[in-house]
Amino acid sequence: MLKMDRRIRKSQEAIKMAVIELMIEKKFDQITIQDISDRADVSRRTIYLHYTDKFDLLDKLIEEHIDDIRELCNSTDDDADYKDMGLVWFEYFESHSLFFSALLASKGSPFFRNRFLAFFLQELGDNVPEGSNQGLTDGEYVDIQFLGAAIVGVVEWWFKNGMPLPPSFMAQRLGALLEKNLEASGYTEHQIAPPSNADRS
Known part of the structure; x- marks a missing residue:
């Protein structure tokens, strides 16, 4: 369970960092969940497990x-x-x-x-x-x-x-x-x- 919690935290940090990096590069309206998924190296499903959409993430x-x-x-x-x-x-x-x-x-x-x-x-x-x-x-x-x-x-x-x-x-x-x-x-x-x-x- 502890290992799972650590993995979840790691995924969430990767997702947060991904959206920050992407916002430096382009407007938020142009960023897609797929962009965040690719940058964070996590599945779209993983993102939706934690956030409703990119606006909820932000x-x-x-x-x-x-x-x-x-x-x-x-x-x-x-x-x-x-x-x-x-x-x-x-x-x-x-x-x-x-x-x-x-x-x-x-x-x-x-x-x-x-x-x-x-x-x-x-x-x-x-x-x-x-x-x-x-x-x-x-x-x-x-x-x-x-x-x-x-x-x-x-x-x-x-x-x-x-x-x-x-x-x-x-x-x-x-x-x-x-x-x-x-x-x-x-x-x-x-x-x-x-x-x-x-x-x-």
Whole structure:
């Protein structure tokens, strides 16, 4: 049974790597299950045992990385600021550069960008101060949309230019820009703060 589990994991990793490599080469809409099967050296049946179709495969792959980033966010110190969080983000991006390059810097599906943006919007929105039970104010909503789009834009630039600057530099600059914009919008240090364990409990 253990040997079977190991074989299943190996097949799943081969399938994931295959779709990432293929997305670097061509648009996601042009990729077929047969392409993935050939590249991963597994049967089409094996792919369908784990995934409904290529969209389900991509969705699960994206969710896996987003869950990993969210877990890293949740494990940081409670007093972490945006520069600290930025370093966590960019170090993760660097260690999974092939995946993020395929989805952000090449001919990958725009679906990922929307999911990536949604992740940052959720991270920011979860930390808006609970001033009322009505959810976000119009101003907070606009601010969060701006900050989320800014983060995604910076990450896209980084990958499209071949990661020209180290994660530490990117974290410092992005963190400083986010804090500057929050201060200009009139937020205190406790408003739209970076995620922390305390916020998640």
